[in-house]
Amino acid sequence: MQFTSFSFLLFAAVLLTVYYIIPGKWQWPLLLIASCFFYISAGTEYLVFIALTTLSTYATTILMDNRLKQRDVYMAAHKAEMSREEKKAYKAKIKSGNKVWMVACLVLNFGILALCKACLIDPVRTAVSGGTLSFLTVGLPLGISFYMFQSMGYVVDVYRETAKTERNPFKLALFVSFFPQLIQGPISKFNQLTPTLYAPHKFDGKAVSFGLQRMLWGYFKKLVVADRIAVAIGSLKGEEYTGIAFLVLTVFYAIQIYGDFTGGIDVTIGLAEAMGIKLPENFIRPYFSKNIAEYWRRWHISLGVWMKDCIFYPISVSEPMRKLSKASRAKFPNFGKRVPVYVASVATWFCTGIWHGFSANFIVWGMLNCFVIVVSEELMPVYAKFHDRFHLKEKKWYGGFEILRMFMLMNLIRACDLFPNVGDYFRRLGSIVTTFNFHILWDGTLMNIGLTALDYAIIFGGCLTWFVMDLLQEKGPIRERLYAKPAALRYSLIFILLVVVLLMGSYGIGYDASNFIYNQF
Amino acid sequence: MEALLNILSELHPEVDFETCTTLIDDKILDSFDIVTLVAEIDAEYDVAIPAEELVPENFNSAQALYALIEKLLDE
Numbered sequence: 001m002q003f004t005s006f007s008f009l010l011f012a013a014v015l016l017t018v019y020y021i022i023p024g025k026w027q028w029p030l031l032l033i034a035s036c037f038f039y040i041s042a043g044t045e046y047l048v049f050i051a052l053t054t055l056s057t058y059a060t061t062i063l064m065d066n067r068l069k070q071r072d073v074y075m076a077a078h079k080a081e082m083s084r085e086e087k088k089a090y091k092a093k094i095k096s097g098n099k100v101w102m103v104a105c106l107v108l109n110f111g112i113l114a115l116c117k118a119c120l121i122d123p124v125r126t127a128v129s130g131g132t133l134s135f136l137t138v139g140l141p142l143g144i145s146f147y148m149f150q151s152m153g154y155v156v157d158v159y160r161e162t163a164k165t166e167r168n169p170f171k172l173a174l175f176v177s178f179f180p181q182l183i184q185g186p187i188s189k190f191n192q193l194t195p196t197l198y199a200p201h202k203f204d205g206k207a208v209s210f211g212l213q214r215m216l217w218g219y220f221k222k223l224v225v226a227d228r229i230a231v232a233i234g235s236l237k238g239e240e241y242t243g244i245a246f247l248v249l250t251v252f253y254a255i256q257i258y259g260d261f262t263g264g265i266d267v268t269i270g271l272a273e274a275m276g277i278k279l280p281e282n283f284i285r286p287y288f289s290k291n292i293a294e295y296w297r298r299w300h301i302s303l304g305v306w307m308k309d310c311i312f313y314p315i316s317v318s319e320p321m322r323k324l325s326k327a328s329r330a331k332f333p334n335f336g337k338r339v340p341v342y343v344a345s346v347a348t349w350f351c352t353g354i355w356h357g358f359s360a361n362f363i364v365w366g367m368l369n370c371f372v373i374v375v376s377e378e379l380m381p382v383y384a385k386f387h388d389r390f391h392l393k394e395k396k397w398y399g400g401f402e403i404l405r406m407f408m409l410m411n412l413i414r415a416c417d418l419f420p421n422v423g424d425y426f427r428r429l430g431s432i433v434t435t436f437n438f439h440i441l442w443d444g445t446l447m448n449i450g451l452t453a454l455d456y457a458i459i460f461g462g463c464l465t466w467f468v469m470d471l472l473q474e475k476g477p478i479r480e481r482l483y484a485k486p487a488a489l490r491y492s493l494i495f496i497l498l499v500v501v502l503l504m505g506s507y508g509i510g511y512d513a514s515n516f517i518y519n520q521f
Numbered sequence: 522m523e524a525l526l527n528i529l530s531e532l533h534p535e536v537d538f539e540t541c542t543t544l545i546d547d548k549i550l551d552s553f554d555i556v557t558l559v560a561e562i563d564a565e566y567d568v569a570i571p572a573e574e575l576v577p578e579n580f581n582s583a584q585a586l587y588a589l590i591e592k593l594l595d596e
Contacts, residue, residue: 088596160572160573161573162573162576293551293553297548297551308552309572309575312552312556313552313555313556313572313575314572316556316559317556317559317569317570317571317572317575319569322560322563322569325560325563326563326564329560329564337560337561337564338557340556340560341553341556341557344556377553
């Protein structure tokens with residue numbers, strides 16, 4: 001059931017109505033039933049995957065929690081007779097036992113995820129299943145990269161004792177499968193999501209209205225802008241489009257992926273908000289970033305937080321890294337102390353790359369990001385001197401230049417997504433400095449890539465509206481300011497947006513809009 | 522505490538670490554700074570800060586960080 005389908009809108013409308021009619025204590029079970037229905041509607045063959053993740057997550061966390069409770073009871077009972085060393089040793093014993101369970105659960109689940117992703121590659125699929133296991137040959141199970149990371153993040157948090165253990169298996173099943181975020185996240189933390197997910201909610205007109213407004217805004221970005229520009233991206237990937245045409249492709253793709261991903265997230269967060277459930281923000285207007293580190297703090301935030309908490313930090317403070325750091329500091333004092341940062345960065349970006357897919361271009365994409373981040377970090381003192389020398393930070397135009405520079409740089413790196421053959425990507429990248437075909441901007445080439453003058457006008461108008469909205473949002477929440485305005489003005493604006501989505505949205509045959517890009521990950 | 526303040530000042534000389542209590546919330550320290558800090562603290566105090574302690578509450582101020590070091594040394 002696509003977010004952009006009529007069946008989904010009907011499903012959401014029925015759910016919202018029933019949600020606020022039934023008693024509050026039945027709301028979370030209703031959401032679990034709705035999530036199961038949503039998942040089954042995508043295909044029953046994948047139920048086994050999400051069931052396995054839910055069961056293994058539940059069993060592991062309960063096991064670890066029981067051991068932690070036993071530890072507390074034992075230590076309280078033997079507090080007086082245990083020496084400090086004995087207490088320390090006992091705690092370490094429990095912790096290392098829990099670590100075994102945690103690692104087993106992570107290996108099982110990430111093993112399944114890796115198998116599913118590998119089976120998207122033809123020779124691997126044939127080798128694994130011989131073409132007979134249908135559930136491995138149809139495609140990636142719905143939302144597996146998202147619910148798997150969310151569940152495993154919870155397992156790690158229980159191990160670290162930073163999340164309360166959920167002992168009700170049905171409540172845990174809802175945390176794993178909560179349908180609005182199944183498709184493309186955000187990857188929520190247990191402590192963030194569950195207080196509002198399990199709580200009863202009374203009908204709140206403002207929250208429902210805000211949620212629906214956000215959904216509508218998401219549909220605007222997805223249907224009016226992202227889906228309309230998609231056809232041009234397909235064309236511009238053709239071999240004949242090099243040099244300036246490649247630069248145009250990178251800008252078009254920046255618009256498409258931002259509209260597609262944030263549009264989907266707006267629908268997700270908006271629908272949850274309408275039900276009184278608070279999901280974490282996944283984007284904070286990333287194209288306004290001035291450097292790559294800031295960009296990654298504002299783009300796909302929930303995946304970045306997961307990678308930082310579960311890969312970057314554990315690797316950088318691990319015992320082998322401690323030893324490596326000490327050894328390298330002895331030889332190179334300045335460089336040595338940064339060694340853990342570099343090693344952990346490479347590992348984190350490698351994992352981020354393969355999270356997107358088992359394909360060379362995603363690994364290269366990850367390594368390019370890592371390279372730029374590390375080089376930027378190392379050159380920071382040089383930049384600081386340069387800025388001071390020319391008083392650049394005091395000049396307003398320089399901020400705009402930094403934003404534009406970041407936008408172009410990220411566009412070039414991101415385009416790697418589009419070319420499974422890495423050689424193709426680097427050839428296009430190189431063509432920027434060898435092919436000066438500026439004439440394609442006015443000789444009619446851009447009118448032959450699937451977009452008409454009307455399409456360009458709608459995309460331009462859509463992007464301009466979106467840019468202004470993002471600028472306004474930077475200054476404070478738009479919906480709150482709109483709420484303070486007279487109702488007639490408020491509803492007129494919402495009505496205009498609705499009409500724009502209905503009239504200018506890009507709908508394919510049977511009004512079935514394009515799939516969300518992040519569905520494939 | 523003196524040694525910790527020196528380590529922090531070396532990372533960000535422009536920040537007043539004696540008074541600032543929003544080092545993470547205001548994005549003064551990023552994840553690279555935190556890992557570099559952990560290595561510096563390890564070298565100075567010979568204490569390993571585990572991954573589960575790398576949370577904003579422990580790094581928002583020099584005082585909180587010092588309290589963490591003392592807690593880990595005490596364990």
